[in-house]
Amino acid sequence: MNLAYEPHPLIRRLESITDLSQSEKDALLHLPLMLREFAADQVIVREGDHPSESCLVISGMAFRFKMTEDGKRQIMSFHIAGEIPDLQSLHLRTMDHGLSTLTPCKLAFISHRSLRSLFQQHPRLSEVFWRETLIDAAIFREWVVNVGRRPAPARMAHLLCELFLRHKAVGLVTDHAFEFPITQSEMADALGLSNVHVNRTLQELRARGLIGEQGHLLKILDWEGLKQAGEFDPTYLHQEPGDEAA
Template identity: 65%
Template sequence: MASLQSPPPFPLVLKLESITDLSPEERQALLGLPLRVQEFRADQDVVREGDRPIQCCLILEGFACRYKLTEKGKRQIFAFHTPGDIPDLQSLHLKTMDHSLGTLTPCKIAFIQHEHLRELFRQHPRLAEVFWRDTLIDAAIFREWMLGIGRRSARTRLAHLLCELFMRLKVIGLAGSNSIPLPLSQAEMGDALGLSTVHINRTLQELRGEDLVAWDGGILTILNWEGLMQAGEFDTTYLHLQDCAAA
């Protein structure tokens, strides 16, 4: 009875409810946003450094990342993005993109006109705060990554990243009880952690050798969550999950 199943959850609502509470009206307003949906293949740029977008991207399906290249062509990935994220929300207030957004896997992406977001914020001022909050969490994640890249060992950094991805995918309902899809190449992980592909490979083997995780066919399985958190010096505070109102 396919016709009886409830509509698929709207990723944006799921994502925002992982960091705050939404009123029914707010939820309704988000559902009503006019979207233009577009499919992308893997490894395609969605927005490029230097662009001056008049719309924001909402990821509906797939993995994407934000990155920038060095003059020598080295890449640093700043963030991984998953369904429900609006990676270039900043373009609403910063006219020129200072970095690029690209897909990592095939993606379904919805475009929302700045115009419509501004109108949404006029109607629901608290939603503006929620989105502001979201960009602040974004920045908090940058800081945590900086701490890792600047001051932690390769092993700690990688373990930390895996912990983060597990947590983030969990709260948006994309994680199994102890596994997540991890459709990243080792080169991409290296670009995110400021390490070479070769070193990622060896470090990953280390974590697997200690039975902290398993990785097969794009699926990461957490074998020892406590151990992995410890190896990654992982503390969820910086993700600011739902601490808006409560303790």
């Protein structure tokens, strides 16, 4: 099955972190995909599941999360077009967290079988996907720092910087603005804050002239200022193509 999207979001994403040969791109284009549409706030994969396929985000936003016993939720990552949030299930049988849509999403399911066969035919692609999961891990590390050691305004600013650059890397930024469908409660669950405090912190960032909002769009008004406020160093995103070891 082929995709009507041009360019293929997965290829766009992978090319933001590495170089791809034509035959590798061809192989990726011919990966068998099961397209499905999800409404907002639908659980895609449940904690405890044993998936036999992984899920590529074609459009919309998804997130990974865990619940604590007293019903609190921690969001551990947000995912945009071109990413495969549960790629790890290829080598970890049991889901240790949930995956859910945030907005309505177009998702493409890829069976582990076809991934394995892809890697067999293109061993370098298996390194590229490995690299992809390593970047995932690098982002988690940075989130540990963020929730562990930064006060609320810096924490917020840091998250916004990350989301901005990740959108930019796949061409989803125009005029320093990008689609921002995350509610304040969801930000709270991602940052380890209360929704009330998220609200006040956002007001502070707006008042400091760092960001502005128009409807679903988030606009970065002062990139340098925002980076500074969030102590943001983009190294951990490992975005430069050609960055991987020879």
